[in-house]
Amino acid sequence: MLDLKFIRNHPEAVKEALSKRNNPFDLGELLAWDEAYRSRLVESEGLKSRRNTLSEEIGRLKSQKQEAVSQMQEVKEISVRAKEIDQDVADLEQRISRALLVIPNVPHESVPVGSDEGANLVVRVEGEPPKFDFEPRNHWEIGEALDILDFARGVKIAGARFTVLKGKGAQLERAITNFMLDLHTREQDYTEIFPPFLVNRATMTGTGQLPKFEEDLFHCDREDLFLIPTAEVPVTNLYRDEILPGEVLPILHTAYTACFRAEAGAAGRDTRGLIRQHQFNKVELVKFTTPESSYMELERLTDDAEEVLRRLGLAYQVVALSTGDLGFSAAKTYDLEVWLPGANTYREISSCSNFEDFQARRANIRYRPRPEGTRSARPQFVHTLNGSGLAVGRTLVAILENYQQADGSVIVPEALRPYCGFDRIGGG
RNA sequence: GGAGAGAUGGCUGAGUUGGUCGAAGGCGCUCGACUGGAAAUCGAGUAGGCGGGCCUAUACUCGUCUCGUGGGUUCGAAUCCCACUCUCUCCGCCA
Numbered sequence: 001m002l003d004l005k006f007i008r009n010h011p012e013a014v015k016e017a018l019s020k021r022n023n024p025f026d027l028g029e030l031l032a033w034d035e036a037y038r039s040r041l042v043e044s045e046g047l048k049s050r051r052n053t054l055s056e057e058i059g060r061l062k063s064q065k066q067e068a069v070s071q072m073q074e075v076k077e078i079s080v081r082a083k084e085i086d087q088d089v090a091d092l093e094q095r096i097s098r099a100l101l102v103i104p105n106v107p108h109e110s111v112p113v114g115s116d117e118g119a120n121l122v123v124r125v126e127g128e129p130p131k132f133d134f135e136p137r138n139h140w141e142i143g144e145a146l147d148i149l150d151f152a153r154g155v156k157i158a159g160a161r162f163t164v165l166k167g168k169g170a171q172l173e174r175a176i177t178n179f180m181l182d183l184h185t186r187e188q189d190y191t192e193i194f195p196p197f198l199v200n201r202a203t204m205t206g207t208g209q210l211p212k213f214e215e216d217l218f219h220c221d222r223e224d225l226f227l228i229p230t231a232e233v234p235v236t237n238l239y240r241d242e243i244l245p246g247e248v249l250p251i252l253h254t255a256y257t258a259c260f261r262a263e264a265g266a267a268g269r270d271t272r273g274l275i276r277q278h279q280f281n282k283v284e285l286v287k288f289t290t291p292e293s294s295y296m297e298l299e300r301l302t303d304d305a306e307e308v309l310r311r312l313g314l315a316y317q318v319v320a321l322s323t324g325d326l327g328f329s330a331a332k333t334y335d336l337e338v339w340l341p342g343a344n345t346y347r348e349i350s351s352c353s354n355f356e357d358f359q360a361r362r363a364n365i366r367y368r369p370r371p372e373g374t375r376s377a378r379p380q381f382v383h384t385l386n387g388s389g390l391a392v393g394r395t396l397v398a399i400l401e402n403y404q405q406a407d408g409s410v411i412v413p414e415a416l417r418p419y420c421g422f423d424r425i426g427g428g
Numbered sequence: 429g430g431a432g433a434g435a436u437g438g439c440u441g442a443g444u445u446g447g448u449c450g451a452a453g454g455c456g457c458u459c460g461a462c463u464g465g466a467a468a469u470c471g472a473g474u475a476g477g478c479g480g481g482c483c484u485a486u487a488c489u490c491g492u493c494u495c496g497u498g499g500g501u502u503c504g505a506a507u508c509c510c511a512c513u514c515u516c517u518c519c520g521c522c523a
Contacts (some may be wrong), residue, residue: 009484041479045492052492059447062503072503079503093478098469243438243476369486378486379476 001100001362008034017106020113030099037092044085051078053312077213101205101405103210105358106296108332112322119322120335126306127315129339130402138342139400140273143169145408146426149274160271161263161278168425169396172412173281175419176395177256180283180308184389188304190254190285195234197257198225203237206363208329208355215264218278227260231284232386237363239288243379251288251296254389256281264425274393275347281392285386288365291357294383295332298354302334305350305389311415315339317346331356334387338394342401349394352387 007014011027018025054071061068112121143149148169154162165173182191204210204226209217218227235255244251259282270276285304289297302318303326309316321333330353337346360366366379403411409427417423 036477041492045479048493049491051503056448058503062447068503075503245438380486 001358002103002106003357003361004034004096004100007031007103014103014106017103020107021104021326022115022324023104025099025103030096033092033096033099033159035382037089037096040085040092044082045088045402047078047082047085048164051075051082054078098211101362104328105326105331105355107326108354108356109426110247110320111332112320114322115324117322117325120325121320121322123318123320123334126310126314126316127313127339129315130341132341132404132406134279134406135270136341136401136404138273139340139397141172141207141342142400142404142408142410143274146410148425149170151273162274163274163277165396166424168420170421171422172399172416172425173392173396175416176392176399177281177418179416180389180392181256183256183284183308183311184254184285184304188307190252190304193231193253194240195228195231195256195257196257197228197234197260198223199228199234199237200225203233203240205235206237206240207359208362209233212328216262218260218262228257229261230259230282230386230388231255231257232286235284235286236359236384236386239365239382240363242365244288244365244382246290246369249288249367249382250293253286254283255286256283256392258282269338274397277393280394283389283392285352285387285389288367288382289385290367290369291380291383294354294356294385297351297383298334298385301385301387302336302352305336305352305387308390308395309336309338309349310401312395312413313394313415314402316349323353327351327353329353329355329358331358336388336390338398340398340401341404347394347398349398350388350390353385355384355386357381 002014007027008031011031015027018027054075058068058071058075061071112119114120140149140151144151144171148165148167148168150164154164157164181192185192191354198220201210202222204217209226217229219225228329235253239251251272260279261277263276263278266276274280285301287294287297287301293353298393306316306318316336316338319335319337321327321330321335327331333351333353335348336350337353338349339345340347360381360383365382367382368379369377399413399416400410403413405411405427407427410425411427412420412423
């Protein structure tokens with residue numbers, strides 16, 4: 001959520017941001033509500049001030065056994081008027097806060113401007129796509145032939161977009177997860193978190209999934225809980241409604257979770273294979289930083305995720321999303337796209353974003369800056385960042401397609417062998 | 429699921445015959461004094477939100493709200509009433 005004061009003082013900047021995102025939200029109404037809200041509030045507070053003065057006087061008189069009839073009468077009248085005004089104030093306040101929850105973040109100045117993904121900018125291309133002296137197959141053909149992916153039975157027991165991993169497929173999935181977590185915790189200073197996979201409404205609102213994107217989530221009606229679509233949600237909300245001591249920043253967390261997405265509106269897209277599932281595994285990276293360091297930390301976080309791809313020997317490119325393709329809560333995002341020989345294209349495998357104080361304001365996550373100065377500074381909102389490091393299912397896809405052999409077997413990348421205990425799936 | 433107890437500031441803990449209580453005391457923390465330095469001791473300070481004023485301001489100042497959340501009673505509520513949420517203890521069930 002944006003700062004109402006910022007919108008009030010820089011309406012043009014916000015309008016420009018909205019138009020860059022192709023967002024039709026109209027600020028005019030909000031600004032009018034804000035103005036009415038403030039003038040009614042001043043009115044109400046003036047009355048309350050008078051009332052407090054009188055109440056104090058009444059207390060004093062009563063304790064001296066004196067009458068205070070006229071004062072009591074005036075307070076009574078004031079209370080009636082104040083109650084009416086407060087009704088207005090509360091009404092306006094609610095409209096304002098609802099509006100604030102559906103306004104997207106302002107893109108950072110470095111974000112390429114454009115109406116859609118066509119304006120995304122390839123920042124760098126890393127690694128060499130493998131050469132094959134045969135026609136490379138896609139992962140679902142490879143996986144089914146090796147009997148490590150079972151799509152039909154996934155559909156039988158759960159439904160479309162659910163898949164069963166079997167044998168070395170299941171083991172490789174687990175090996176990938178552990179390899180990533182070990183890299184992030186042992187070499188990159190992230191502290192591991194294992195959070196709940198179900199969260200409440202306040203948590204979903206804190207990171208921006210609610211109220212706008214409820215149809216993308218799985219929901220448990222009985223308890224009013226949601227299945228998390230990413231570990232970003234529980235991990236970012238870890239510090240909701242807290243004021244952190246400045247010296248603990250930056251906080252770096254990594255978390256493995258299953259992720260659940262309803263994929264509403266994705267009918268017909270990526271219907272085959274593991275690319276788009278209702279349930280998938282992901283290792284996430286989350287950072288809480290000061291405003292000064294968040295963009296430096298975004299570069300580092302992106303590099304930390306890239307390191308996974310480098311160690312697995314996978315070719316990829318880094319793409320800066322344009323204003324038209326940027327997610328609702330993000331100020332800037334780099335997508336990592338891995339090369340998939342079977343699809344003959346680069347495919348998103350990680351998304352690394354700086355949300356600046358957008359989520360922190362929603363989730364009320366602050367810190368107390370304690371610079372060399374002596375006085376204790378006012379609390380400020382932290383900046384939050386996160387990125388996949390990486391999506392495990394899509395990493396499995398990338399390995400199957402990039403390391404496939406002419407005989408249908410798949411070589412296991414060196415880095416994973418200590419984790420799974422075999423160096424090849426299928427073949428001799 | 430059944431029975432009971434409770435929710436106060438960074439922590440702990442007073443306050444429940446309604447009145448000057450945003451709230452005693454202690455701990456912690458910050459600054460200062462003392463010291464060669466430190467400890468101890470002494471002094472001062474130490475919640476957050478919102479809004480107004482000041483040219484901008486997280487600086488200053490004024491006002492208002494907040495004692496789990498939301499309502500109610502009252503001239504006035506941390507204190508009384510109602511609902512909800514959460515925590516703890518005991519019993520039951522359970523990976």
